[in-house]
Amino acid sequence: MYHPAAAKPADYESFPYLRRGTDFPAVELSDPSARRSRFTAEADEDRIERLLAENVTISFHDHPQLLPADVADMPAFLRSKHEFTAFTELRRSGLTAVFDNWFGVIGSTRRAGWKWDDLITTLGLRLADLAHQDGAVVARTVRDILDAKRDGHVAFVLGTESAGMIENDLDRIDVLYGLGIRQMGLVYAETNTLGSGQKEQHDGGLTAFGRRAVERMNAVGMLIDVSHASDRTSLDAIEASVKPVAITHAGARAVWPITRMKPDDVLRACAERGGVLGIEAAPHTTVSYDHRAQSIESVMDHFTYAVELMGIEHVAFGPDTLYGDHASFQKAIGDVIGSSRVFDAGDLEWERVSHVDGLENPTENFRNIAGWLVEHGYRDDEIAAVLGGNILRLLNEVWR
């Protein structure tokens, strides 16, 4: 639905310097405060609020953007490259920092993944928007995150889901670092010049160019993420990297047997080399044998398994959520980039959900996670570690 270039509704806080309907399509956006989720932790609320207030809390992967209210508006919204962020809602989340990966794998100008120009354009627009926001900063160093905590700001760590946009040019890694990007996925579901993706039937692992890219990322101080990389590519990258490698958003294949989850050997190798796993919570990912309708309970089945396998100092949360109808958005992406076998659970029965109860969007995620951890008997120091301490330790090793 298009609106004339009239007054801006309050939710159009992104790009305050642009004219709605004139400078970008005036798509009606979702209500960021709308909730379908019912989960509320019954734990001591004062303790939850204290845990969020006292600790640096970091989402290892989220898309804190607002979706259009009507899914039919998605193509126009994506083509404009103006991704609207729910700044006010995000500030209510208790988060110190969010690894923001935009919607950067969906074609904004074409029916294919991002190209270099898409990335640079979106990055520039994002930085321009952030420059016009009070209380939001771009984090380029660990110090920036700690300062954001002190000042009550939300820090945005800029990242990309894939490194395919560098094509065959290693210097582009430095260019992106120079422009503020601090985390890069090596490969999304589809194979690129760096390695095999999870979509493939044949897993070729990390390419020769991928090895050189890993080396350059190590040298410049870019955090490497293998969330969407194939199993072999993940193992190869962890082995090739002289710095710890992250899996910012995934779960355990032993808990739910789909390609999108990581097998034990990858999780173990990640932890052994000092890496951190962020537990994923996007719809239709972290289902579990015990909870076939995805909710905070099935997501936490992945958490408890990963803690057992990797050690609690190697686990965090990368919920991978957004504001709006996530399940419909997933379908819209699938229509653009093609269906994928990564969610295929074979003959196993499981339930499609309209939202993930308890972990519906970035505002509620960490409050509910803290509540769940309190209810399940975790100590304050353990909760502090998984809410952000583990990621800070990793960044201290990698971002230098």
Ligand SMILES: [Zn+2]
């Ligand atoms: Zn992702």
